[in-house]
Amino acid sequence: MSEAKTPVVANHWRALRRFTDARIGLGRAGVSLPTPELLAFQLAHARARDAVHLPLDVAGLMANLTPAIEKHLSSPPIVLESCAGDRFTYLQRPDLGRQLSDESRARLPSASLDEPVDLAIVIVDGLSSVGVQNTAPSMVGGLLNALEQDNHDWTLAPLTVVEQGRVAIGDEIGARLNARMVVVLIGERPGLSSPDSLGIYLTFGPKGGLTDERRNCISNVRPGGLSAEEACRRLLYLMREARRLKFTGVGLKDRTDDTVIEGGRANKNFLTRRPDTGPGFPL
Known part of the structure; x- marks a missing residue:
């Protein structure tokens, strides 16, 4: 019995899709995409848009963070906001997302330390609250455990969580908390195959006005990308080297x-x- 005819023309590159999330080997139906591939694209696009616009569930994040930090930090996380008062402003004005609001600045002096500390950890919603919600707790927990087991003693500032923030907001927070270096965990700009990606930025000597060449970045931390465990391993290496060399950025290689x-x-x-x-x- 002959096979039923189909209007869909297969693509031989399709066999390579098991190695990548990239949209390759989609085939065609006439001059268009096959219906399943078109629907899959629309779904991925919707998930990426949702990741950008979905607000961070701060209460849920705090509940997931508590087991990860209670053995390592004596104070609860401090919740802060940027100068971007809402999501629309945040997306239209990146500059406002790099600055703390006046109310948030007022919360930090009480947490500042007279003696400098080695590290401040800052969690920022960024452009994917989904990535932060899903991965930041395990990332923070893994990093704190690694620091506790490290041969060097690490002193820590209070953990902070920032809404409507960009990467550079960590510089102001690190400076106000008198930290020698700051780690920013932030939701990355979603892709069509990665709406839940977390980025990590390490900066030595945080202060206002620093630009991106002064930072080291570890990206694509998510279940389908770089694991939190591997990201912690790479981050700890960079932190040790930054502590030894007294700088981060283009001069510090992973x-x-x-x-x-x-x-x-x-x-x-x-x-x-x-x-x-x-x-x-x-x-």
Whole structure:
């Protein structure tokens, strides 16, 4: 019995979709997309839009954060807001999302420390509250556990949670909390295959007016991307190096995939492998 005919023309690239979330090998129906692929695109687009506009559930986030931080921090998180009073203003005025509101500034002096601390952790809703809601608690918990087990003592400022914030708002918070470095966990701009991505930004010597070349970034932290466990490992390496070198940014490279650094084993990175260790480019 012959197979039923279909108007959909398959694409041989479709076999590669098991390796990527990218929209490849979609096929066609006449000159258009097949109906299932079109509907899948519309659903992904709707999820990305929802991620941008959905407000952060602060109460739910606090409930999930409590088990992660209660063993490590003596004070509860401080909730702050940027100068962008609502979501529409936040999306239209990125500059306002980089500044604390006057009311939030008034909350921080009581939390400031006379002696500098090593680290301030700042959670910011950013452009994907979904990414923050889903991943920030496990990320914070993993980082605090790693810091507790680290050979170096780490002193911590109170944890802060910011609504309607951008990355640079962490600089002001870190400076006001007298922190030597600040880690900002922020919802990243959604993609069609990643509406729930969390980004991590590390800045040494936070202060107002810093630009992005002074930061290190770890991106795509989500269930379908970089795991929270791996992100913690990379972040801890960068923090140790920032503490040693007294800077972050373009001069500080993430070499966690370079196994020469740990244990003296062979270098897996073919771009930096020396000629006597195998094929690659000489340094």
